[in-house]
Amino acid sequence: MTRNSDFKQVVRARMAATGEGYTAARAALEREAHDAARAEQERLVGRLFVDGRIARVPAKRKVRVAVLLEVLSRFEPGRVYSEPEVNEVLLGVHEDFAYLRRELVNYRYLEREAGRYRTAPQAPTRTAVERQEIPDWEAHWLPGFLSGAFPRER
Structure with a gap:
């Protein structure tokens, strides 16, 4: 209830x-x-991805975060990745893998420790300011994805 x-x-x-x-x-x-x-x-x-790759990184934060959620779906929840493995996944999406990796960490979708990465164990708690730039899809999709309830997209 x-x-x-x-x-x-x-x-x-x-x-x-x-x-x-x-x-x-x-x-x-x-x-x-x-x-x-x-x-x-x-x-x-929809208009930003062409053949599974980002055609251009959007300037608006809300759209950029929506793109990051789509990129995150390329990762396996709970799996530990080395930095080269993360780079390989991100290169499949866009040539500026370092930018994407940094943004995924900054938005707390990926956690980094001692050069190892993994998806966050749970959806991050957002401040009121952060919630303004986060699409509604995060609240609906992210908890299920991180828990492994939703299948990964490729």
Whole structure:
């Protein structure tokens, strides 16, 4: 059961409109939010990837973070990578692998320790300022990806 009272009101309004039970109404609303976030993610990055590679790195932060989420899907959650292995994965996406590697670490999608990298064990907690530049897709997709619940994309 959610503790967010605003969301509970939305669920109850859907229950009244559709006759669904609480669990079914909540699941439907969560599915709609997920689908909307995925559509927004595809809109943000769809034109930036050509044959699986980034055609250009976007200047806007929200779009750049959306691109980073797509790049992150090339990694296996929990696996430890050497720096050359990370570079190889990133070279498959864009020639400026050092920039991408640095951005993945700065946004806390990859963790670096003693020259070894791995995906973060869980989605990072974002400040209010960070949340302004993070696409909604992060909250819907990242926790499942990092836990291994969602399959990797290639």
